[in-house]
C-alpha cells in the first residue's frame with residue numbers, strides 16, 4: 646500500500662487532504678501539533694498513525710524527522726502545515742516562528758527526502774496566493790515572505806530531487822476554512838469577492854489538486870494557483 650504523510654492534518658484543509666488520500670487508497674500518516682482530540686478522531690476514522698510535533702521548535706522538528714526516518718519511506722509528503730497571522734515587524738520571535746513553521750520545517754523535511762521519500766515519489770507544498778510575486782499584505786509580511794520562500798524551495802528542491810521525486814506547490818486564494826467561519830455574512834462575501842469567481846476556494850478543491858499533482862507526472866517544480874482568479878485582480 647502506498648504511504649502518504651500529511652502535516653497539520655488537523656487543519657481545515659489538512660483534514661480534507663488526509664481523507665482524500667485515504668479514499669484514493671493511501672495509508673496516511675497524520676501529523677498534528679496541539680489538537681489531540683481531533684487527531685485521535687481522524688486517526689480512528691482513517692485507521693492512520695499519528696505523530697505530534699511543534700514545527701516552531703527545532704528539537705521537536707529534529708525528533709519528528711527521526712521518527713519519520715524510522716518508518717518505511719513515503720510515496721507522498723504533503724507539507725500542509727502553515728500558520729497565518731498578522732505579525733509585528735519588530736518582533737524577532739514572530740518572524741522566527743512563522744518562518745520555522747511555514748518554510749524552514751518543510752525545507753528540513755525536503756532536505757531529508759533521500760531517506761524519507763521513495764522512488765517516483767511526490768512532494769506537495771501548500772503555499773498561498775500571498776506568496777506570489779505581486780502580492781503583499783502589509784500586516785502579514787512574515788506569512789507572505791515565508792510562503793514566497795516556500796515557492797522558491799519548491800523550485801530548488803524540484804531540481805535537486807529530479808528525476809526521482811517531483812515537487813510542486815498548490816497556492817490557494819481564500820479557502821472556506823475555520824478562520825472565516827465565524828465572520829458575518831457580509832464580511833464573508835467581501836472575502837469571497839477577493840476571488841474573481843466571488844466564491845471561496847473549498848478545502849476539497851485544494852485536496853483534489855493535491856491528488857492531481859501526485860498523479861500527473863508532467864508536473865514538476867510548479868507553483869499552481871488555485872485562487873478563483875484572485876491573482877489576476879489589479880484593482
Ligand SMILES: NC(=O)c1ccc[n+]([C@@H]2O[C@H](COP(=O)([O-])OP(=O)(O)OC[C@H]3O[C@@H](n4cnc5c(N)ncnc54)[C@H](OP(=O)(O)O)[C@@H]3O)[C@@H](O)[C@H]2O)c1
Pocket residue numbers: 653654655656657658659677678679680681698699700701725726727728729746771772773774816817818819820821822823824
Ligand atoms: N485557509 C486559507 O484561506 C488558506 C489560503 C491559502 C493557503 N492556506 C494554507 O493552507 C494550509 C492549511 O491552512 P488551514 O487554513 O487549513 O489551517 P487552519 O485550519 O487555520 O489550522 C492551522 C493549523 O496550524 C497548525 N499549527 C499551529 N501551530 C503549529 C506549529 N507550531 N507547528 C505546526 N503546525 C501548527 C494547527 O495544528 P493543531 O490543529 O494541531 O493545533 C492547525 O492544524 C497552510 O499552509 C495555510 O497557509 C490556507
